[in-house]
Amino acid sequence: xxxxxxxxxxxxxxxxxxxxxxxxxxxxxxxxxxxxxxxxxxxxxxxxxxxxxxxxxxxxxxxxxxxxxxxxxxxxxxxxxxxxxxxxxxxxxxxxxxxxxxxxxxxxxxxxxxxxxxxxxxxxxxxxxxxxxxxxxxxxxxxxxxxxxxxxxxxxxxxxxxxxxx
Amino acid sequence: xxxxxxxxxxxxxxxxxxxxxxxxxxxxxxxxxxxxxxxxxxxxxxxxxxxxxxxxxxxxxxxxxxxxxxxxxxxxxxxxxxxxxxxxxxxxxxxxxxxxxxxxxxxxxxxxxxxxxxxxxxxxxxxxxxxxxxxxx
Numbered sequence: 696x697x698x699x700x701x702x703x704x705x706x707x708x709x710x711x712x713x714x715x716x717x718x719x720x721x722x723x724x725x726x727x728x729x730x731x732x733x734x735x736x737x738x739x740x741x742x743x744x745x746x747x748x749x750x751x752x753x754x755x756x757x758x759x760x761x762x763x764x765x766x767x768x769x770x771x772x773x774x775x776x777x778x779x780x781x782x783x784x785x786x787x788x789x790x791x792x793x794x795x796x797x798x799x800x801x802x803x804x805x806x807x808x809x810x811x812x813x814x815x816x817x818x819x820x821x822x823x824x825x826x827x828x829x830x831x832x833x834x835x836x837x838x839x840x841x842x843x844x845x846x847x848x849x850x851x852x853x854x855x856x857x858x859x860x861x
Numbered sequence: 862x863x864x865x866x867x868x869x870x871x872x873x874x875x876x877x878x879x880x881x882x883x884x885x886x887x888x889x890x891x892x893x894x895x896x897x898x899x900x901x902x903x904x905x906x907x908x909x910x911x912x913x914x915x916x917x918x919x920x921x922x923x924x925x926x927x928x929x930x931x932x933x934x935x936x937x938x939x940x941x942x943x944x945x946x947x948x949x950x951x952x953x954x955x956x957x958x959x960x961x962x963x964x965x966x967x968x969x970x971x972x973x974x975x976x977x978x979x980x981x982x983x984x985x986x987x988x989x990x991x992x993x994x995x996x997x998x
Contacts, residue, residue, distance in 0.1 A: 702886050706878040714876050724882060731886045794872035813869040845865050 698738065701747065702731055708748070708815075709755045715810045716759040718799045726762070730755045752815060753825050756807050763803035790852075797847050805840040808833060 709730050713723035733754060734741070741747045798809050807826060811817045817825070823833040 698890070699883065699887050702883045706882050706886070707875050710878040710882060711876040715873050720879065724879060724885075727878070727882060728886050728889060732889060735890055790868060791872035794868055798869075798873065809869065810873055813866070814873040814875060816870075841865060844869070848865070 698735060701734070705748070705751055706731075709751055711814060712752065712755045712810060713759050715795065715798065715814055716756070716803075716806055717762060718795065722762065726755060726758050729758060749825070752811065752817075756811065756825060760803050760807055763806070793848065793851060794844070797844050797851075800847075801840055801843065804828075805836055808837050809840055809844075812837060 706727060710723050710727045713726035713730075714720060717723050717726070730751060734747075734751065737750075741750055798806055801809065804826065808822055811822045811825065812819070819833045819837060820830055822828075822837075823830040826833070
């Protein structure tokens with residue numbers, strides 16, 4: 696398969712994964728470039744499309760975790776976060792922004808789990824395989840992360856969050 | 862919890878890549894690929910140098926062996942020539958010696974004959990008691 700086609704097809708996956716984890720467009724782009732350059736070097740080992748997607752998710756996630764675990768490279772709020780994206784007007788953009796901010800406050804591993812679960816729609820079993828963690832650990836940490844997010848959201852949005860949405 | 866999940870899915874949905882990201886990635890590829898290939902080029906250059914050194918050694922060895930072979934052949938030819946010349950020289954000396962001896966014998970025989978003839982003539986003319994001259998060789 697043509698490598699430029701692979702890049703164009705999967706750039707959004709890698710960039711978005713990195714962006715939601717790092718919350719910085721420049722860092723996310725740097726990660727995306729690194730991931731695709733590594734893919735170019737290792738492309739002979741990739742056999743199928745599923746393998747390719749798995750490889751991209753895994754490499755991007757681990758690269759972001761490496762960056763997040765370095766104290767000097769803690770992500771900061773990106774200015775692009777302030778601009779309104781092409782989201783439908785019916786949804787609350789402030790809610791989305793608040794949620795992304797709260798996700799970025801989670802620990803790196805929990806953040807990776809949440810992003811893989813809700814951006815890539817992966818099952819806990821797949822997340823466990825990707826992060827080299829036991830399935831039970833992934834399930835419990837996902838559960839805990841959701842509880843934390845819900846608690847923080849309730850504090851920020853008020854206790855009416857659940858009721859209003861219901 | 863169920864309420865939060867759709868919100869999370871929406872908030873964390875895939876964000877489109879910035880414009881020109883693919884081009885920026887692809888523009889870095891040749892440089893990166895070149896950097897990766899550098900060790901290969903170095904290895905190739907080393908391999909060529911090594912092969913060149915081996916070829917040079919083999920060439921020099923062949924040249925040396927060949928030179929030694931030619932030198933030995935020349936030496937044999939020289940020795941044969943010297944031997945031939947020695948044999949020829951000996952033959953010439955022997956033939957010359959024979960010729961000289963034969964010539965000397967010839968001259969001696971001639972003188973003897975001459976002397977005998979002279980003595981015979983003198984015997985007929987001179988008194989009996991005069992001594993005959995000794996032959997000169």
